Amino acid sequence: NSVVAFDKKIGFLQSMGKSDPNPELQLFLRSISRFMELVGQSIYTVPTYKLWRTKLYTEFETAADNVYRISEKYVDEARTELENQRNLTEGSQSGKFGEEQTILRFLIQNGRMPNEFIVNFMTALLFGGVEQVSQFLMWMFWLLGQSPDKQEKLHNEIKTNIGDSPVTVDTLGHLPYLKACVKETFRRIPPIATGIARKILEDTEIEGYQIPKGTFVFFGNNTLSMSEEYFENPEDFLPERWLQGAHDPPTQRLMGLCVLPFGLGKRNCLGRRFAEQEIHLAAIKILQKFHVEITDDCREVRPAYTTFAVPDRPIKFIFNRR
Ligand code: HEM
Numbered sequence: 001n002s003v004v005a006f007d008k009k010i011g012f013l014q015s016m017g018k019s020d021p022n023p024e025l026q027l028f029l030r031s032i033s034r035f036m037e038l039v040g041q042s043i044y045t046v047p048t049y050k051l052w053r054t055k056l057y058t059e060f061e062t063a064a065d066n067v068y069r070i071s072e073k074y075v076d077e078a079r080t081e082l083e084n085q086r087n088l089t090e091g092s093q094s095g096k097f098g099e100e101q102t103i104l105r106f107l108i109q110n111g112r113m114p115n116e117f118i119v120n121f122m123t124a125l126l127f128g129g130v131e132q133v134s135q136f137l138m139w140m141f142w143l144l145g146q147s148p149d150k151q152e153k154l155h156n157e158i159k160t161n162i163g164d165s166p167v168t169v170d171t172l173g174h175l176p177y178l179k180a181c182v183k184e185t186f187r188r189i190p191p192i193a194t195g196i197a198r199k200i201l202e203d204t205e206i207e208g209y210q211i212p213k214g215t216f217v218f219f220g221n222n223t224l225s226m227s228e229e230y231f232e233n234p235e236d237f238l239p240e241r242w243l244q245g246a247h248d249p250p251t252q253r254l255m256g257l258c259v260l261p262f263g264l265g266k267r268n269c270l271g272r273r274f275a276e277q278e279i280h281l282a283a284i285k286i287l288q289k290f291h292v293e294i295t296d297d298c299r300e301v302r303p304a305y306t307t308f309a310v311p312d313r314p315i316k317f318i319f320n321r322r
Contacts, residue, residue: 195219
């Protein structure tokens, strides 16, 4: 994700595997997690932080400062890199820096967005990838680790359609069971329990409830996706329920509307396709090489909702080489 946000790999994974991890990256990761936790806490507490600099507020401020300061450094580095390229290609009238156009290059080159907005936007892109995608993959493998038969079914689909070959757009389009596993994970553990929030723009009536203009309403992902009215045996991890033909089309459509991890409408997730592709690729690459188990003490793990669903205790995986 850092490639999308900052035009380069910043080395999270390599750093974590080392005995002396890069302290700045460690701080960046820790601050991103803390930032998210505190945003979550702020939703569920009395907002005294609006009146006083409470502990929650000052901790949030520190985490946010760290995140934006480090992000700004990466954006500055990308800007310097572009300037250097511009000097090299001086005389070119195209106004383009090098061959490749990226989001960051476009925004810098375009010159209309103030730097702090660019930093903010790129940080939001990074947050989406670092926190959400990695947490999602963890939950998916936690569920697959408890359902070895589903994991084998998924592995077989990957083996039959891809084998050890590189993944292409075409092969990605032929993996219905993988997509069903992803959808079912989103249903079973919605990444954001409350779901998307919207401010009602005019007085509205829904099912006899009067909702005054200006009220904040939440979608209630968790309630809908665990509702027996829409899902048989909602506690069970059953990717099969999402396969074509499992239900009649109107029911299938209703089920789909109960599980909206990326939101809906004009302000839905900008990174959805990117996130889905990352998830599909990561799942394929892991399953091509490993059979994944969880340790027995992890079966009782429950999602604890901060901003996103995080495990209430660490999950330990065992990766058995195939
Ligand atoms: C599993 C991964 C992800 C989930 C579950 C997720 C979920 C969401 C949700 C629920 C929203 C609010 C949508 C609404 O209010 O209707 C959102 C917004 C957003 N997401 Fe994601 N997201 C994910 C990954 C990503 C990634 C990887 C990126 C960037 C590459 C990203 C960028 C954004 C941005 C920029 C917005 C704000 C859009 C706007 O306000 O117009 N997300 N995301």
